[in-house]
Amino acid sequence: DVKVTQSSRYLVKRTGEKVFLECVQDMDHENMFWYRQDPGLGLRLIYFSYDVKMKEKGDIPEGYSVSREKKERFSLILESASTNQTSMYLCASSFPPSDEAFFGQGTRLTVV
């Protein structure tokens, strides 16, 4: 069974902290994505990776960075968390050229 696993379901962090969100997929997929989901705004792409150590900015990369040292793992880093980064974060993976992406269960991050 296809699986994308995010390390935490809920996180509470303080303003200014460095935050790591981890995502692991077991499908040997080339592509991995980090999205942010806020009410009424859909899924907005933060960063995208199409291979190990390769990354591209999405629509809202400011305040975030990513790391992909191994094919199965894609990490999202909030360099200095701020309250406006309180959101649901979703990781996904896909195998091009398929448009079928598989999502993790999401991490609800609250920054206080």
Next chain:
Amino acid sequence: GQSLEQPSEVTAVEGAIVQINCTYQTSGFYGLSWYQQHDGGAPTFLSYNALDGLEETGRFSSFLSRSDSYGYLLLQELQMKDSASYFCANAGMDSSYKLIFGSGTRLLVRP
């Protein structure tokens, strides 16, 4: 750039048919896909249209018209469990299948 527009909310009655529209503007286009997301859950893939026309999968069908930059998801014989958010998505030609989503349509099915 890429943008996909959807209505924010649609309401329909159990047993009816509902159509959720998606118009897009992209610098490149491979095809249009559709995802379903229940409250508290993760999005799950429903369908994909690479070519113009209708694709049918059980109660759900998806349509694409490249010339009109338009597609829709058709849900038939609506059930209460179909109440969810529906997203259209596109992997444009900006790079290697970078998947961009619309803002989503919340479907409420009433008894």
